[in-house]
Amino acid sequence: MGFFVLQKDKLNDFLASLEEYEVWAPVQNGTTTLFEVIKDFQNLSLDLKHQVLISKSAVFPQTESLFTFDRNAHPQATNLEKKKETIIFGIRPCDAQSFQLLDPVFEGDIPDPYYLNRRNNAILIGIACSEPFLNCFCTSVGGNPFSKEPLDLLFTELDSVFYIEVITEKGKKIIDKTSTLCAPASSDERKQKEQMAHTSESKIKRKIDLNHIPEKLTGIFEHPIWKKLAMKCIGCGICTYTCPTCYCFDIQDETRARKGRRVRVWDSCMFTEYTLHASGHNPRPTRGERLRNRIYHKFKFNIDNFGVVGCVGCGRCITLCPVNVDLIENLSAIKEVE
Amino acid sequence: MNIQKLRDEAKRALNRKEVKYLIGYQKGSYGFRVSPAFIESKEEVDRLIFSPLCALSLANYLMLEEKLPQSEDKKKAKATKIALFARGCDSRALNQIIAEKGIPRDELYIIGIPCKGVIDLKKIEARFPGVVDFAEVVEKNGNYIVTIKEQIFEVPKEELVADTCKVCQYPTPLIYNKLIGDNVEGYPANYDEIHSLEEKTLEEKWDFWQKEFDSCIRCYACKNSCPLCYCEGCVLDKLTPQWVRRSVDSSENLLFHITRTFHLAGRCISCGECERVCPMDIPLMKLNRKMEKEVKELFNYEAGKDPVSQTLLTTFNLEDPEDFIL
C-alpha cells in the first residue's frame, strides 16, 4: 500500500496537523509515561523506559460512565456519538495484538457499544520495537517486534526519519492528509527497516516454549504447585491493570441523594473480593487459586474459547511485579510438574 | 555480614520443632531481582541470600491470609512459630504489629540483620539496562561492587541506594531472637524534603498532590505491600458503606491516599515499600514521613520502638497540644 518517510523533527507537526482527530499518545509525566489524549505535543514521549504505558485505556478506559439517572427523570445513557475520530498513536506491536485479543470478548453474543464505539472509530498507528525491553517475550506467543496486525500504519524509527508502512485504507487516508510532510521511501530505507526487523527479533532475551501447556494445565488443577507459586504474591492489581489483554471489570452504582450514575471500572482477579459472594463464600479464597485462575485464563481458557493464547508477551507483569512473581518462571515450573 | 552464618542460623531455626517455616530472600528470576523464599526444610537453606538488592519487606507476609501448608511431622510437633529475616525497618514493623496485638510475640522467631541500606531497583536498572543474567552486588567501602556475568563494576553507593535508606534512623533491628551481623548506626532524623514541601503555599501544595494523584491507577500495590496495612475488612475496600468509590479520578484517589496516610499515622515505620512498588512513581513517602514528623513533634511518639508500647491514637496525654481549639 505504500512506504513513506517522515523527518523525525517533523513528528509533532505531523500529529498537530491531524487536529480534526482526537489523538491518544504516550505522554511524559515526571518519571513515568501515561497514555492519554495529547494536548501539548511537547510532552510526547516515545522513549518508553518505564513501560507502564497502559494502551488499552484508549478503547477500554478505567472508568466509563454507562448512564446517569435521576429520581425525577428517565435514565440518560451516555452519548456515544463521538465528535471526533480517534487516532491511537505510539503503541507497540504487542499492544496492537492485544486489541485483537480484546475484540472477540467485546464483540460476543451481545456486542458492547462502549468498547466498539471507541475501537471502530480508532485509527491505530504503531511504533515498531527496535529495542525490545528486558522481559519481552512476544516471539514465544506468536508475536513479533515488527508485526503489523491490526495496525493501520507502522512507524519504524531509523536514523533521521520515521519509516512509515501503510497497512490499511484507513492508514492511507492519514498519509493523504499529511502528504506535505511525508515523502516516498527509498529502497535503501526499506532495506534498513528490514535489517532492523531481523536484528530486533534476535534481541529478545527471554523465551518460553508454550507447546503442550494447555494439555498440561488440564491435568494439574488441584496440584499443590499453585500454592507454592503464589506464596510470594501480595495480591495487588499491578499485573492485571498493566496487562494489555486483561479486561475484567466491575459495575457499580454511584449515587448521591436523588442522582446517580452507573460506572464500569476495572477489576482484578487478584483481589480477594473478586469472587466474594454475597453469602460470604469465596470460591477462590487464597492467592493460590487466584494465580491459578490467571494462568488458566490466559494459557488455556482463551485457547479453548478463542483459539489463541491470551498473552502478547509484553512482559509488563514481570517487570512491574513488586515481589518478582515471574510468569515465565511459573510457566517453566508448570512444565516440570509430573 | 557473613552469609554462611546467616544460613547456619536459618538451619538452626528450622531445626527447632516449633518453627513451621522460614521467610527469607533468594535470587530472583532475572537480573537484579530478589524474591522472597519460603523454606520448610533445612536442606534448602543454601537458597538464602542477603545482599543490598534485598529490598522487600518480609514482615508483610506474616499477615497475608493463608500460611504455607504444613508438612505432617511439623503438624504433629504442633509447630506454631514462623521464622523470618528482619532488617531494622522490618523489626520496627514487627514491634508495631505485636504492640497492636496483630500477632503474638511467641509466634515469631526473628533473625535480625543490621542493614546498611538497599538498592533502588529503578536506579540500578537505569544504570545497567537490559541485564537478564543473574547479577550480584556487594557493598565495600562505601561503593557497590556489581558483578554481571564476568564483568565487575564499581558504583558509588550514593548513586544506587534507595532514598528511604538515606534517612533511616534504625538500621539495626530493635527486636530479634538472634542478631547476625554488626551494629549499624542510623542517621539522625532528617525531614528536609518535608520542610521544603511545607513551605509552599496552599495552592502550590494542592497542585503538586493533584498532579500526583492524577496518575494513580488504584492498583492497591501500596496497600498490599505495606506491612502495617493488614486489616481484614479494610475501609478502602468496603462496599457497605462505600467510602471510596471504585471509579478512578483525582478526587477519589486523593481520598484513598488521605485515608491510608491517616490510618498509618503513628504506625508507619518508613520502610518505603509503598513508594518502591508504585508503578506510577508517586512520592508516597512524603505523606507518611510528614505524619511521622507530626507525631514526633506533637506527641513525642515513634512507631515500632518496642513491642509493648501503647499505640498512638488509642491513648492520650493530658498535656496534648490544644492551641487550635476554640
Next chain:
Amino acid sequence: MSEFEPNIVAFLCNWCSYAGADLTGTTRIHYPPNVKVIRVMCTGRVNPLFVVQALRQGADGVLISGCHPGECHYLKGNYLARRRFLLMKNLLEFIGVNPLRLRMSWISASEGKKFADVITEITEEIKKLGPLKSFKREVI
C-alpha cells in the same frame, strides 16, 4: 451579586455541645444560620473520614465540638478526638486544604453564648476564605 454563604457542618457531642447549642436557641441568642448540626454521642465517635467526606460533598468548613477536657461524659473520648483532629488538620494542610476549614471547640452545656460566638467566628472566617472548590467530589 449575592454574598457567598458557607456551608458549615458541625458535629456536636450530645452531652455538652449539643445541649449548649440548645441553650443558645432557648435564650434567643442569634447566630448565623449556615451551620448544619449533626448530633453524635461523643466527639470520640467522630471518624476523621466524616470530616473529609463532608468537605468533599459540599461543606466549606467543619466544626467538631465537645466537652471540656476532664468533663467528657465517657471520660476520655474528647482527649482521643483532640489527638486525631490535630493530625487530620495538619495532614489536610499538607495536601493543600486550608486548616481553618477544620475547627474544634470545647463548649459545655451551659455555654450558650460561646456556641453563638464560635459559630459566628467560624462563619466569618470561612466567608473570607471563600467556597471550597478544589476538594470537591468530582462526579455526582
